[in-house]
Amino acid sequence: MRDGQAVSLRGNREHPYTRGALCVKVNRYLEYTKADDRILHPLRRVGPKGSGRFERISWDEALSVIADRLDEIVREHGGEAIWPYQGTGTLGFIQGESGFAGRRFWNALGASRHDLDICSVAGNDGLRLTNGTPAGMDPETFAQSKLILLWGTNTLTSGHHLWKFIQDAKANGAHVVAIDPIRTRTADQADTYLPIRPGTDGALALGLLNVVLEEGAEDTAYLEEHTSGWAEFKAEILKYPAARAAEITGIAEEDIRAVGVRLAHTRPTGIRATMGLQRHEGGGAALRLIACIPGVTGDWRHPGGGVAYSTSAHVPLNVDPHWELLPAPVRTLTMTRLADELDKSVKCLWVYAANPLGSTSDQNRIRTAMLRDDLFTVVMEQFPTDTVDYADIVLPATMQTEHMDLHHGYGHMYLVWNEPAVEAPGEALSTTETFRRLARHMGLTEPSLHASDLEIAEELLTGTPHITLERLRKQGWARLDVAEPFVPFTDGFPTPSGRLEFASDQAERDGLPRVATYVPSFTARTAPSDRAYPLTMITPASHTFLNTTFGNNPELLRRSKGPRVMVNAADAAPRGLVDGQPARVFNHNGEFTAQVEITDRVRPGVIAAPKGHWPKLSPGGSNPNATVDARNSDMGRGAVYHDNLVDITPA
Ligand SMILES: Nc1nc2c(c(=O)[nH]1)N[C@H]1C(S)=C(S)[C@@H](COP(=O)(O)OP(=O)(O)OC[C@H]3O[C@@H](n4cnc5c(=O)[nH]c(N)nc54)[C@H](O)[C@@H]3O)O[C@H]1N2
């Protein structure tokens, strides 16, 4: 800080997980807070919806307009006609974390509940069937793994802090395998790369376990003491010899065998699986099955063994948005099907920390749904996104350097405190302050609606008695109250049987296969002759953006080299696609334009276009989500961003 101004921003070198490193994106965060296009005042729409034409109004006027409309909607249609649509713009518990920040206010109005199901839900549900929880390994223990499977995860792009621990493991002789349909920068650093056909991971998991059984390497004592359903699951594994797995996954049989033999004889084996492989119709089943692997090998016995997905469920914060304020039970609306849900008697769409017109499936239909005249749309934002263009009222939002927050991380085991460093610019307000003022404006006197940020933090921390607010504010971060090294499930699994469940009564009740098994994705199960469009499209994380956040930063935009699509030469040649030239990717939902990159980094039949470009800053005014179906994954109504059929032609 100098003269009340933030002049530099860096990571905290003392922090055990980040050790002070920042990613490409957050490195520019300070510059981003001062960007010319930052929204600094409340705005009211003056042009037609979608035009992005606004006039500046005062906070008082904005709150009055909003209070009148919300009162009227609740009176005429009931609170459920309001949809508080919250995304992952910030995962801070005080200002963001879907379903918490602001929710006490929405409960007082009886607003519909909101399900954040576009990110990780299918994997969470799949893991829960096997382990009783989506939480698993402490990612720091990968340093102790001897075999590491990076399964559907692009560590160096999506969560690079983990890489240090993988490097430590490598220095100790660990073998690293990357399993991804794209040869990513992470796959480049692996010892073995398995170029899997998208949506067939379950078959690979079973094929690898088949080799483990051939090698006689199953941990019979562990199976006996800590698992249930082994006989049924073993029968399933025996249906997938390596040759069959090879046929389904498109990976060479000898490569499956080689990794299977390593898996059989290497303890501990750590599996890092993130969200990529569950953005498919069979994604929940894939994670459920991958979670079975350490049950067979007994890897949960060792630090550095097991599966790591999200650590969120290890975080014991008391996340209670005062549901008791709801006047009556309300429906839950799903993000994945935003356009459909908007048709259903939603009168107010309240968007915060989200950019659905950039990040949510089936973009064109969302656009149409948001044009509806009788839909009152409020967007709390920092920047003039595509979604902002459809708002009736825009409210200026603070950024991390300006507001107080309490964060966890879904890739580590720490709580992190965010103390505001500077005054908010213009008239930007935090999420909590906006809702407090609105509650006052609407005459809502319930005390919890007026709790200060520090009071909210105290409430959250009642779940973690050993981490006081005082300590957290002083240190900046605190490790969760877990052993070091942390080995989960040593006292059993939080499943109904208390064991790792290869077979699940709950799954059966939910209409899912009783025994963990391979469920192909939509594109994997659709035969070439039945395909309306021939190519499978993956839309992975961009190295330079965080979903659509930072998509308007000129330097990061330049480094992204603009919207791009990776195409194998075998698919490019017959279509006359030329490297470096624009192409049109299309299907029944819509289209987007991207520059072709002809590369052997994608398999024939698969194309890849990173997420994150703002539609309005892209040629043609759309991004890959214009072609993504609003279908659901097999579990939890998750999104299917990597499971779509498209075709591509020169533009
Ligand atoms: N094609 C494709 N699409 C995807 C994915 C994919 O793999 N492929 N992945 C999906 C995933 S994993 C996710 S999590 C979603 C994310 O989708 P969204 O939740 O919509 O996230 P963003 O697109 O980053 O938009 C977040 C917005 O919040 C704003 N923001 C940031 N901090 C704050 C704050 O403190 N207050 C307020 N009011 N606003 C703030 C940012 O300026 C930004 O415009 O995208 C999904 N979309």
Ligand SMILES: Nc1nc2c(c(=O)[nH]1)N[C@H]1C(S)=C(S)[C@@H](COP(=O)(O)OP(=O)(O)OC[C@H]3O[C@@H](n4cnc5c(=O)[nH]c(N)nc54)[C@H](O)[C@@H]3O)O[C@H]1N2
């Ligand atoms: N730089 C950057 N970092 C991010 C984000 C970002 O947008 N940019 N987003 C953040 C968010 S919200 C999330 S949820 C996480 C997501 O983090 P990741 O899980 O890393 O997300 P993805 O990039 O969607 O997928 C990871 C990898 O899975 C591969 N994949 C796709 N389909 C399959 C499949 O069927 N099988 C296998 N084996 N692999 C497959 C993709 O090719 C990709 O390389 O990242 C977070 N970190």
Ligand SMILES: [Mo]
């Ligand atoms: Mo996400």
